[in-house]
Amino acid sequence: MGDWINVIVQGVLVGGLYAMFAAGLSLIFGIMRLVNIAHGDLIVLAAYVALVTTQTLGIGPLAALMIVAPLMALIGYGLQRLVLNRTLGDDLLPPLLVTFGLSVIIQNGLLELFSADSRKLQAGAIDVASFSLPGGVSIGILPLLSFVVAVAVIGALQFVLYRTALGRAFRATADDPAVAQLMGLDNRHIFGLAMALSLAVVAVAGVFLAMRANFDPAIGPARLIFGFESVIIGGLGSLWGTLLGGILLGVAQAIGAEIDPGWQTLAGHLVFLLVLAVRPEGLFPKVRG
Amino acid sequence: MTLARVEFSNRASRIGVRLLVLALVVLAAAPAWGGRDDLRLLSEIYAYVGLASLWNLLAGYAGLVSVGQQAYVGIGAYLLFGLTLRAGLPPLWAIPLAGIITAALAIPVAALLFRLRGHYFAIGTWIVAEVFRLLASQVTVLGGGSGMSLPAGVVTSIAATRQAREFLIYWAALALMLVVLLLIVWLLRSRYGLALKAIRDNELAARSNGIDVIRIKVIVYIITAFATAMIGALIFLQKLRISPDAAFSVNDWTAFVIFMTVIGGIGRIEGPIIGALVFFLLRQTLADLGTFYLLLLGAVAIAVMLWAPKGIWGLIVDRFGWQLFPLERRVVLDDRGA
Numbered sequence: 001m002g003d004w005i006n007v008i009v010q011g012v013l014v015g016g017l018y019a020m021f022a023a024g025l026s027l028i029f030g031i032m033r034l035v036n037i038a039h040g041d042l043i044v045l046a047a048y049v050a051l052v053t054t055q056t057l058g059i060g061p062l063a064a065l066m067i068v069a070p071l072m073a074l075i076g077y078g079l080q081r082l083v084l085n086r087t088l089g090d091d092l093l094p095p096l097l098v099t100f101g102l103s104v105i106i107q108n109g110l111l112e113l114f115s116a117d118s119r120k121l122q123a124g125a126i127d128v129a130s131f132s133l134p135g136g137v138s139i140g141i142l143p144l145l146s147f148v149v150a151v152a153v154i155g156a157l158q159f160v161l162y163r164t165a166l167g168r169a170f171r172a173t174a175d176d177p178a179v180a181q182l183m184g185l186d187n188r189h190i191f192g193l194a195m196a197l198s199l200a201v202v203a204v205a206g207v208f209l210a211m212r213a214n215f216d217p218a219i220g221p222a223r224l225i226f227g228f229e230s231v232i233i234g235g236l237g238s239l240w241g242t243l244l245g246g247i248l249l250g251v252a253q254a255i256g257a258e259i260d261p262g263w264q265t266l267a268g269h270l271v272f273l274l275v276l277a278v279r280p281e282g283l284f285p286k287v288r289g
Numbered sequence: 290m291t292l293a294r295v296e297f298s299n300r301a302s303r304i305g306v307r308l309l310v311l312a313l314v315v316l317a318a319a320p321a322w323g324g325r326d327d328l329r330l331l332s333e334i335y336a337y338v339g340l341a342s343l344w345n346l347l348a349g350y351a352g353l354v355s356v357g358q359q360a361y362v363g364i365g366a367y368l369l370f371g372l373t374l375r376a377g378l379p380p381l382w383a384i385p386l387a388g389i390i391t392a393a394l395a396i397p398v399a400a401l402l403f404r405l406r407g408h409y410f411a412i413g414t415w416i417v418a419e420v421f422r423l424l425a426s427q428v429t430v431l432g433g434g435s436g437m438s439l440p441a442g443v444v445t446s447i448a449a450t451r452q453a454r455e456f457l458i459y460w461a462a463l464a465l466m467l468v469v470l471l472l473i474v475w476l477l478r479s480r481y482g483l484a485l486k487a488i489r490d491n492e493l494a495a496r497s498n499g500i501d502v503i504r505i506k507v508i509v510y511i512i513t514a515f516a517t518a519m520i521g522a523l524i525f526l527q528k529l530r531i532s533p534d535a536a537f538s539v540n541d542w543t544a545f546v547i548f549m550t551v552i553g554g555i556g557r558i559e560g561p562i563i564g565a566l567v568f569f570l571l572r573q574t575l576a577d578l579g580t581f582y583l584l585l586l587g588a589v590a591i592a593v594m595l596w597a598p599k600g601i602w603g604l605i606v607d608r609f610g611w612q613l614f615p616l617e618r619r620v621v622l623d624d625r626g627a
Contacts, residue, residue, distance in 0.1 A: 035408035037356070086595050092407045093354055097551055097594045100356070104544055104587035108580040221539060225419060228412045262434070266423040269416055273401060276413070280404045 006137050007254045013143040015250025016150030017212065019243040020205035021227030022234075023154055024198035026242050029231075031174045031194045032088055034095045038102035040224030042199060045106055046072050046206025047215050051119055061121045061207050069203040076199030080192040088191070103220065110217035118214040121207065146208040150246075153201055154239050160197070161239075170194055222265070229272040235282025244284055296621045297478060305613035316463060320456045328455055332462035332527060334569050339469040339520045340542065341549045341561030343513045346473050348547075349556035350485040351509040352492060354407075357414025358517055359543050360398075360421050363536035364391050365518025366525035367425050373443045375430065380447050381461060384522045391518030395511045403507065415539065422537035436532025444529065458527055465523055469516050473558060476512070477616055481505055489556055540583075548590035554600025559613045563602050 025039050036042075046068055053064040079102075087094035129141040161167040172180040173190045181187050209215060209223070226249060234245025249268045256267020275283065298306070319331055340358070348354045368387035372378045378386065398417055405413040426434035448454045476482055484505050487495035496502050521542070525531050535541075545568065553564025568586065575582035597604055605611055 029408070033408070035412065083591070083595070092411075093348065093551075093555070094594050094598065096354055096356070096408065096411060097547060098591050100544055100547060101587040101591040101594075104540065104548075105584050107540075108584045108587075111580055112584075221415075225412070225416055229416065232409070262423070262427055266420065266427075269420045269423070272416060273420070276404060277401055 003136075004258075005135060007258045008251055009137055009139065010143065011251035011254030012247050013139070013147045013250070014254065015230075015247030016147035016243070017205065017208055017246070018226045018230045018249050019246030020146075020150045020153055020201060020208065021223050022230035022242045022246055023157055023239060024201040024205070025224070025227045026231045026236075026239065027157065027201070028194055028198045030237055031170050032191050033092075034084065034088065035092075035099070036198075037096060037099040037224065038106060038220075039099075039202070039227060040222065041103045041106040041110075041220030042072070042202050043206045043209060043223050044110065044215060044217060044220040046199075046203045047121070047210035048110055048114060048119075049203075050121060050207045050210055054121060061123055061211050065204065065207050068207060069200045072199040072203040072206075073196040076195040076197075076202075077192045079199075080195035081188060084195065085188050085191055107217050107220060114217065116216055116218070118216040119210070120214050121210040123211040127211070142211060146212060149204065149208065151243065153204055154243050157197075157201070158239050166193065226268070229268060232282055233272060233275050235285030238282075238284055241282060241284035245282070248283070293620050293622055295618050297616060297618060299612070299617065301610065302612045302614060302617070305611070309613060313463075313467070317460070320459060325455060328459045329527070330569070330573075332459055333524075334565055335462045335466035336520050336524050337546065337549065337565045337568065338562050339466045340517065340546045341553070341565050342469055342473055342558065343517050343520075344543075344546050345550045345555060345558070345561045346476070346509060347513045349550065349560070350477070350489045351506050352488055353506055353510060354411045355414040356411050356539065356543050356547070357416070357418035358513075358546065359537045359539050359541070360414070360418035361391055361395070361514045361517035362521030362524065362542040363418070363421055363425060363533070364394060365521030366531055366536040367428070367431060368518065369522035369526055370431050370437070370439065370531055373446075374440065380443060380526055381457070384461070384465075384519050384526070387522040388515045388519035392511050392515035395514035398514075399507050399510050403503065415543075418537055418539065422533045425537065426533040432531065434533060436530065436535070438530045439526070447526075458523070462523055462527070465519060469520070470558075472512070472516060474614055474616065476509075477558070481508065482616075483618070485509070545586070548586055550600075551590055551598075552593050552600055554602030554604075554606075556599075557602050557606070558616060560600050560602045564600065567601070 021040070021043060025036060028034050028036060049071060050061055050064045050068045053059070053067050054061055057064070057067075083098060083102075084095065087098045123142060126141045126145065130138050131141070132138045159167075161170060169180070169185050169190050170193075172183065173185060173187055177187050180190075205223075226246075230246035230249050231242050232245070233248055234241035234243070248271065252271040253264045253268040257264035259267075316331065319328060323331070340362070344355070344358055347358075365384075365387045368390055369380065369383050372383040372386060373380050402410060402413050402417065425431070431437060444454070448457050477485065484495065484500045487498065487500060488502055488505065492502060521536070525536060528535075549564030549568045550561045551564070552567050553562065554560030571586060571589075572582055575585065593600060599607070
């Protein structure tokens with residue numbers, strides 16, 4: 001019994017990471033109806049940027065985040081203004097194709113620069129530190145920290161969206177871009193800021209991914225899929241739902257892996273398909289317009 | 290008395306069809322003029338022309354933007370290995386059977402995926418493909434996660450000599466591409482084709498004119514799965530080695546296929562053919578630069594989507610009005626008497 005509690009606790013903690021993958025994805029889909037196929041590859045890009053930062057400056061991963069997050073946000077703003085804004089419209093193919101192209105470019109660019117070897121960010125003392133709870137449950141400091149950060153990130157996004165002028169601009173543009181523009185908002189700039197925020201979250205997700213596990217240039221698409229599954233399981237348009245979706249996915253994978261290591265990812269996909277078959281609107285939807 | 294009838298061909302397409310027939314004769318004779326490498330390259334091009342044409346049918350006409358067609362390439366390939374190895378079927382017969390079984394599998398998949406719309410449908414197809422990839426790596430009799438090679442016994446059952454095998458597989462690849470193209474032409478010229486073009490141009494208008502949009506989309510999805518699986522089976526019959534990662538690769542069987550279609554021109558039957566040729570031209574010229582050509586391909590696809598969304602063939606049509614295939618409907622008034 002203690003074993004299973006342990007498995008579930010680890011699954012919950014991984015779920016926080018998945019919710020971080022999902023939050024950035026969900027944000028830009030909600031605001032501009034753009035599904036970013038390169039989202040996972042951008043997470044991996046952030047991990048490599050963090051790797052280079054820690055190595056050249058000799059600082060820890062968390063300190064490096066102070067550089068990686070603004071840098072990724074800047075990349076996001078530029079990407080949106082220069083490329084992605086041109087793809088927005090009724091047709092869903094242009095954004096899909098362009099972000100697919102970006103995905104291939106990022107993957108192969110990283111492969112050229114860093115080879116296919118797997119890397120990991122050394123987090124120092126917290127890497128292996130853990131504490132025990134009664135009942136044989138042991139909790140790693142790093143997984144716990146990443147979960148807490150995930151909750152904080154989602155809380156912060158929720159705050160920005162519903163309590164600030166920027167959030168009001170995001171929501172107005174999402175509801176009706178034409179009217180928002182008439183009210184004096186510059187949609188292109190607003191979309192740029194949304195992508196910047198999304199990639200700042202991606203930076204946090206990338207750094208925690210890189211501290212927790214090995215990464216290489218090819219692992220991006222799977223992170224995109226985990227993020228996407230969290231969004232759909234949780235229900236569209238609800239950030240806290242996305243967190244619960246991520247947790248459910250993490251637990252499903254942990255249980256799958258406990259049964260048979262080959263079943264880890266598969267178990268997550270099957271839960272996703274089950275939710276799709278039974279409740280396609282997700283478990284905790286907040287339907288929006 | 291004046292009778293109206295619908296004609297598909299015009300002067301351009303009559304020239305186009307003659308050119309295509311000529312090209313076909315030259316290509317069918319390739320074993321006489323080409324070396325082993327030429328045949329291999331040409332077969333690969335045929336496979337990609339087929340895959341891209343099918344994706345074009347799916348996304349360009351039926352509006353079903355799938356990024357999970359690697360599911361059907363992989364299933365077709367695994368069925369080929371399963372049917373020849375476990376059921377002892379001759380490989381060339383296993384190909385159509387793999388197509389039929391895959392089409393049957395696509396029915397429940399469609400039932401699930403068609404609950405998703407637009408972008409969600411796209412990523413949903415990818416997840417389904419991942420599920421099949423992970424399931425394939427659980428099938429230990431077909432090599433599990435590390436894959437397996439097609440045993441010599443199966444290979445020699447195609448034909449006794451290596452040369453005869455290569456010729457047969459080459460002709461099979463050419464024939465399969467032809468079948469796929471004719472299937473698409475036939476579909477587009479049928480009344481479903483008219484409906485598909487209506488859906489392509491305006492789905493809402495199509496629906497309000499009484500077209501059962503969902504039904505037609507499901508039919509196209511299943512036909513595409515059927516043909517994609519046959520191509521997948523043939524690709525891996527030629528490769529002789531299978532693994533879950535290779536058979537269900539999103540880059541090889543979907544990303545590049547989408548790039549080709551968009552570069553050539555989506556929503557036109559000629560587009561994917563032009564796009565596949567551009568892809569291979571790029572690959573053959575930049576082969577020395579390693580993965581750089583993939584980077585360039587992604588950049589070219591993005592540039593085309595942003596600045597010439599109708600693709601190369603779209604530019605040609607706008608400028609010269611050419612068409613290679615007799616597909617445009619024109620009403621002709623025939624007053625020579627009834």
